[in-house]
Amino acid sequence: MRRSLRVAVLASACALAGVIAAGTLGARNSALATNSGSLSVSVSAPSVFEGNNFTVAIMQTATVATSGVQADLTFDRTHLQIVSVTQGSAYTGPPASGLVAGVAPQTVSDAVNEANTSTGTFKNASAFYASTGGQPSIPAGTNQAIVITMQAIQGVNFTASIGLANPEMIEATGDSMTVSGTTGGSILIHHEDGDQCLDTKELGPSHATGGQRDPNNPWDFFDVPTPVLLPGHTTGTRSHAVTIADAIAILSYIGTTAANPNTANANGAMYGSDLDADGHQDGQEYDRGTAPNPAMPWAPGPPNGAVQISDAILALNSVGDNCN
Numbered sequence: 001m002r003r004s005l006r007v008a009v010l011a012s013a014c015a016l017a018g019v020i021a022a023g024t025l026g027a028r029n030s031a032l033a034t035n036s037g038s039l040s041v042s043v044s045a046p047s048v049f050e051g052n053n054f055t056v057a058i059m060q061t062a063t064v065a066t067s068g069v070q071a072d073l074t075f076d077r078t079h080l081q082i083v084s085v086t087q088g089s090a091y092t093g094p095p096a097s098g099l100v101a102g103v104a105p106q107t108v109s110d111a112v113n114e115a116n117t118s119t120g121t122f123k124n125a126s127a128f129y130a131s132t133g134g135q136p137s138i139p140a141g142t143n144q145a146i147v148i149t150m151q152a153i154q155g156v157n158f159t160a161s162i163g164l165a166n167p168e169m170i171e172a173t174g175d176s177m178t179v180s181g182t183t184g185g186s187i188l189i190h191h192e193d194g195d196q197c198l199d200t201k202e203l204g205p206s207h208a209t210g211g212q213r214d215p216n217n218p219w220d221f222f223d224v225p226t227p228v229l230l231p232g233h234t235t236g237t238r239s240h241a242v243t244i245a246d247a248i249a250i251l252s253y254i255g256t257t258a259a260n261p262n263t264a265n266a267n268g269a270m271y272g273s274d275l276d277a278d279g280h281q282d283g284q285e286y287d288r289g290t291a292p293n294p295a296m297p298w299a300p301g302p303p304n305g306a307v308q309i310s311d312a313i314l315a316l317n318s319v320g321d322n323c324n
């Protein structure tokens with residue numbers, strides 16, 4: 001059974017103040033709703049990387065003061081999951097306010113677990129002030145009612161929709177309000193394979209702008225840390241573009257091998273170091289194999305275990321390619 005906002009408001013009000021009479025609330029419930037409001041989803045960013053969090057705010061818009069809002073959040077749980085649920089800024093702080101999530105006797109974590117494992121719907125997210133029949137309330141206008149932190153769990157250039165269902169609002173007077181509509185939102189999920197090139201770029205039509213590559217292949221965009229990583233010079237980063245500087249940096253690693261990861265070449269470079277602390281052997285970052293598809297020389301193969309002059313030549317094949 002869905003737990004209505006009115007029940008939530010009443011229960012909390014009784015617990016906190018013990019002064020609400022059910023008869024009074026019932027009388028108010030019978031009043032004709034004359035004002036209307038709407039609910040909408042506000043997503044914190046247009047896009048997010050797979051594995052990262054973002055927030056979804058449920059915003060309420062009303063022409064009169066309101067004391068509570070409720071909705072279910074619908075989403076595709078193949079691509080998204082809920083991390084946490086909190087009250088929005090409209091209901092934060094005094095006077096006493098409350099958050100209800102889930103269908104009683106669920107806890108908030110029960111409701112999150114249910115939404116993430118079975119239904120893909122977070123049922124009954126309610127935020128309210130713990131009183132009916134007058135103030136406290138939040139003013140007419142647009143207010144942030146509920147904030148849900150979500151995580152993008154899977155997707156290659158996938159746009160995930162987030163919707164609202166079963167909207168309810170309650171006026172400061174305690175009357176039920178007609179919810180005239182809801183507006184959902186969406187977020188574009190980028191899968192990042194580690195090559196610094198967004199999948200929207202990798203899936204593009206031209207290798208010069210990062211395209212004609214595989215968004216699940218971390219080796220097909222030969223952008224390396226520059227200035228070159230050497231002992232005492234550890235600040236090199238990848239520029240999201242393949243330039244002549246990348247080919248020159250690769251030259252400094254010639255002679256290093258995965259077979260002898262701790263053996264330094266004449267420049268002091270070692271295949272097995274991780275001077276930029278990115279979790280990858282530095283030698284691998286400057287190492288590639290021959291392009292698997294000769295017709296696509298800009299997309300080299302995975303590291304072959306030895307940095308040679310051929311690696312610098314591989315990089316020259318894609319100088320000018322730019323994912324920025």
Ligand SMILES: [Ca+2]
Pocket residue numbers: 191192193194195196197198199202215
């Ligand atoms: Ca990528």
Ligand SMILES: [Ca+2]
Pocket residue numbers: 193195197202213214215216217218219220221
């Ligand atoms: Ca790639």
Ligand SMILES: [Ca+2]
Pocket residue numbers: 223224226238239240241242243246
């Ligand atoms: Ca570069």
Ligand SMILES: [Ca+2]
Pocket residue numbers: 273274275276277278279280281282285
């Ligand atoms: Ca490294």
